[in-house]
Amino acid sequence: MRIVLLGPPGAGKGTQAKSISNKYSIPHISTGDIFRKNISEKTPLGIEAKGYIDKGHLVPDSLTIDLVKDTLSQEFCKNGFLLDGFPRTVAQAEALKEFLKENGTDLDVALLIDVPQNFILERMTGRRVCTSCGASYHIKFNPPSVDGKCDVCGNDVVQRKDDTEATVKERLDVYDSQTQPLINYYDAEGLLKTVDGTKAINEVFESICNILGSDK
Numbered sequence: 001m002r003i004v005l006l007g008p009p010g011a012g013k014g015t016q017a018k019s020i021s022n023k024y025s026i027p028h029i030s031t032g033d034i035f036r037k038n039i040s041e042k043t044p045l046g047i048e049a050k051g052y053i054d055k056g057h058l059v060p061d062s063l064t065i066d067l068v069k070d071t072l073s074q075e076f077c078k079n080g081f082l083l084d085g086f087p088r089t090v091a092q093a094e095a096l097k098e099f100l101k102e103n104g105t106d107l108d109v110a111l112l113i114d115v116p117q118n119f120i121l122e123r124m125t126g127r128r129v130c131t132s133c134g135a136s137y138h139i140k141f142n143p144p145s146v147d148g149k150c151d152v153c154g155n156d157v158v159q160r161k162d163d164t165e166a167t168v169k170e171r172l173d174v175y176d177s178q179t180q181p182l183i184n185y186y187d188a189e190g191l192l193k194t195v196d197g198t199k200a201i202n203e204v205f206e207s208i209c210n211i212l213g214s215d216k
C-alpha cells in the first residue's frame, strides 16, 4: 500500500502512523522525524532545516522533495510506504505524483485525520516525545507509564521545541495557507478518505483500519 497521511499539526498523524506501519508492515516515513534526526546529528541538511522548523515555517520544497525522492527510491520502500507530513504543499504533491508515475506506481489513498483547530493547542502543548526512539506521548491523553520516561526504550521524554504556544499558532497558519489546499487536491484525484480525528486514539485507528481493509 502507498499511503499519504494528511492533517493539521497535532492531528495524530505520527501516533496513527506507528500503528498503521505495524499492522500493514509498511515503512513509516515522517519528514519531520527525518529533519529532527538530521538536526540532532548536526548534518548540513539539519543545520539548514532547523532555522525554518524552530520558527514553525516549512522547509523549502527543493530540499524536502529531494529528501523524499531519495528515501522512496530505497529498497525498503519498494512494496509500499506511509508518508506522514509529506506532501505539505501542492508543489510537493505534484512532485510525488510525477515521481510515482516515473516508477510505474501511484498512491492508493490520501487519508485525512480531521481535527478542528480548537482541539490542537491542548494536544500540542501537552505532547512529549522520546529523545531516543521518537515515540510520542501526551501528558493527559497518553502519558508514559513512568513519568518522563519512554515506555518503549526507557529514555527521557521531552517537549518538542516547536510545540510552544506561539510556534504552534504559526504552524497552524502555515497549515491553513499551504497544506489545507491538498484536501481539495486529493479529493479531485479521487484518493481522499477522511476519519474523525477527535475520537480516542484507538477509535481513530479502528476507523482507519476500516478504510484500509485487511489486505497488505
Ligand code: AP5
Residues within 6 Å of the ligand: 007, 008, 009, 010, 011, 012, 013, 014, 015, 016, 030, 031, 032, 033, 035, 052, 053, 054, 056, 057, 058, 059, 060, 061, 064, 084, 085, 086, 087, 088, 092, 123, 124, 126, 127, 128, 136, 137, 138, 139, 141, 142, 162, 171, 197, 198, 199, 200, 201, 204
Ligand atoms: P512534523 O513533525 O510533520 O509536524 P506536524 O505536521 O506539525 O505534525 P505533528 O508531528 O506536530 O503532529 P502529528 O499529527 O504527528 O500528531 P501526534 O501524533 O504527534 O513537522 C515539523 C516541522 O518540520 C514542520 O513545521 C516543518 O517546519 C518541517 N517539515 C516537515 N515536513 C515538511 C514538508 N513536507 N515540507 C516542508 N517542511 C516540512 O499527536 C499530537 C499529540 O496529540 C500527541 O501528544 C499525541 O499523544 C496526542 N494525540 C494524538 N491522537 C490523539 C487523540 N485521538 N486523542 C487525544 N490525543 C491524541
Ligand code: MG
Residues within 6 Å of the ligand: 013, 014, 015, 030, 032
Ligand atoms: Mg508527527
Ligand code: ZN
Residues within 6 Å of the ligand: 130, 131, 132, 133, 134, 135, 150, 151, 152, 153, 154, 155
Ligand atoms: Zn523511546
